[in-house]
Amino acid sequence: MHSPLPDGPVRSLEIDDLPACQRLAEARDWGREDRKWRFLFSVGDVYGIDDRNGELAGTVVSTPYGKDVAAISMVLVAERHERRGLGSRLMRHAMEDAGTAGFCLTATDYGRPLYERLGFRSVGLCTSYQGEVENLVRQGVSVPAGASDMASVHALDTQVFGADRAQLIDGLPTFCETLRVVRDGPEIRGFGGFWRNDDQVVVGPVIAQDTETALALVADIVPPGPVRLDIDHRHPELITWAESHGLRPSFTTTVMEHGAPLTGDPSRLYLPVAQALG
Numbered sequence: 001m002h003s004p005l006p007d008g009p010v011r012s013l014e015i016d017d018l019p020a021c022q023r024l025a026e027a028r029d030w031g032r033e034d035r036k037w038r039f040l041f042s043v044g045d046v047y048g049i050d051d052r053n054g055e056l057a058g059t060v061v062s063t064p065y066g067k068d069v070a071a072i073s074m075v076l077v078a079e080r081h082e083r084r085g086l087g088s089r090l091m092r093h094a095m096e097d098a099g100t101a102g103f104c105l106t107a108t109d110y111g112r113p114l115y116e117r118l119g120f121r122s123v124g125l126c127t128s129y130q131g132e133v134e135n136l137v138r139q140g141v142s143v144p145a146g147a148s149d150m151a152s153v154h155a156l157d158t159q160v161f162g163a164d165r166a167q168l169i170d171g172l173p174t175f176c177e178t179l180r181v182v183r184d185g186p187e188i189r190g191f192g193g194f195w196r197n198d199d200q201v202v203v204g205p206v207i208a209q210d211t212e213t214a215l216a217l218v219a220d221i222v223p224p225g226p227v228r229l230d231i232d233h234r235h236p237e238l239i240t241w242a243e244s245h246g247l248r249p250s251f252t253t254t255v256m257e258h259g260a261p262l263t264g265d266p267s268r269l270y271l272p273v274a275q276a277l278g
């Protein structure tokens, strides 16, 4: 028996709505992901639909990078309201509001048919490798990123991602527990970091000029204990690295895009900041 369908508008959520977002996420067997939600509230636009019981019936986040592309994430609908159009309504609202030429996201099997109906196309797969890293040999090629490195980090990120993610890059030194760069004269050859999602370390972003630098950065930044690397299948060398260091595949999502293709160079985007942000 269905509960009455929420009939209110899609509204912009504020940080005060975070506990309700987390209750919805936990009810769908997602984690609380406090750090990630807070970062998304600071760099993105969070939307929701109120349920009649004072809870949220659904959420979606769009993080626009200028007018080029917006990363869509946290598409969640309360189980009691599933398959009644709320997910599609939230998505259409977020996409119209962002008004960007394109959109990107990674889809669970639950979400993929919904996105396909909205015109998203699959462009690849991303597998989350998890476990404790074994046989680690630190490469010592990187140094902690200083304030003076951030202009180079921004420049390399824009070149590789294909859109200006200035606000996201500005937030990285706070969001990431570790952020390191491989310097090359006045420029950098790459940057990488990790952040903590609940009790798990997520390694990313890693963006580098070449695979050797990327792998050396990963080896420099992974801390002891359980880690997670979300690896795009475009990077078999990273999959080999993960497997040979004791990590195991946990789950796979589909990488999807909508509208204008990104003009960057995904071959140099080794690990995303987060699946939610690209």
Ligand SMILES: CC(C)(COP(=O)(O)OP(=O)(O)OC[C@H]1O[C@@H](n2cnc3c(N)ncnc32)[C@H](O)[C@@H]1OP(=O)(O)O)[C@@H](O)C(=O)NCCC(=O)NCCS
Pocket (backbone or CB within 6 Å): 028, 074, 075, 076, 077, 078, 081, 082, 083, 084, 085, 086, 087, 088, 089, 106, 107, 108, 110, 111, 112, 113, 114, 117
């Ligand atoms: C994925 C998710 C957001 C979908 O939300 P939703 O509100 O059920 O989405 P919609 O109702 O718009 O669409 C879902 C399906 O219901 C169908 N539908 C929509 N309105 C309907 C109606 N009135 N009657 C019958 N079916 C309907 C749609 O056609 C769609 O079918 P399809 O998936 O076979 O193409 C929700 O299942 C969810 O939160 N899942 C867990 C978290 C998750 O995996 N999120 C996706 C992250 S990428």
